[in-house]
Amino acid sequence: xxxxxxxxxxxxxxxxxxxxxxxxxxxxxxxxxxxxxxxxxxxxxxxxxxxxxxxxxxxxxxxxxxxxxxxxxxxxxxxxxxxxxxxxxxxxxxxxxxxxxxxxxxxxxxxxxxxxxxxxxxxxxxxxxxxxxxxxxxxxxxxxxxxxxxxxxxxxxx
Numbered sequence: 001x002x003x004x005x006x007x008x009x010x011x012x013x014x015x016x017x018x019x020x021x022x023x024x025x026x027x028x029x030x031x032x033x034x035x036x037x038x039x040x041x042x043x044x045x046x047x048x049x050x051x052x053x054x055x056x057x058x059x060x061x062x063x064x065x066x067x068x069x070x071x072x073x074x075x076x077x078x079x080x081x082x083x084x085x086x087x088x089x090x091x092x093x094x095x096x097x098x099x100x101x102x103x104x105x106x107x108x109x110x111x112x113x114x115x116x117x118x119x120x121x122x123x124x125x126x127x128x129x130x131x132x133x134x135x136x137x138x139x140x141x142x143x144x145x146x147x148x149x150x151x152x153x154x155x156x157x158x
Contacts, residue, residue, distance in 0.1 A: 012047065020044050 023037045033041075 016040055016044055016047075 019040050023033065023041060026037065027033060
């Protein structure tokens with residue numbers, strides 16, 4: 001927004017400008033100033049001050065408008081960033097869930113393997129036990145037969 005003078009502004013300046021020039025000449029020639037002269041100078045000074053403040057207000061207004069636009073841009077960027085972060089978090093969460101499912105599957109397979117191993121171990125132990133019992137029985141039987149044969153051989157030879 002730019003400061004724009006109105007016709008009234010121009011008219012006021014034109015109205016007091018000749019009088020201001022007279023007062024300046026009067027002041028330059030060291031003549032005393034009247035209260036009207038002082039009031040006219042004050043009016044001109046205040047008018048210049050108001051114009052200056054109007055320009056500054058226009059600058060501030062333009063800066064505020066610019067800041068609003070910048071804020072909207074930043075807000076949009078933040079919204080995009082937030083959406084991106086949320087999307088990445090969702091992807092991460094999905095990957096984590098997939099990993100968790102795979103881990104559960106692995107854990108189930110491990111438990112199945114453990115159960116099969118226990119069953120296999122029990123089967124091996126039973127088979128070994130049977131083999132030991134069978135071998136022990138054979139050993140005892142063979143020992144008994146050898147003892148019996150040795151007793152028979154002793155009775156026969158004597």
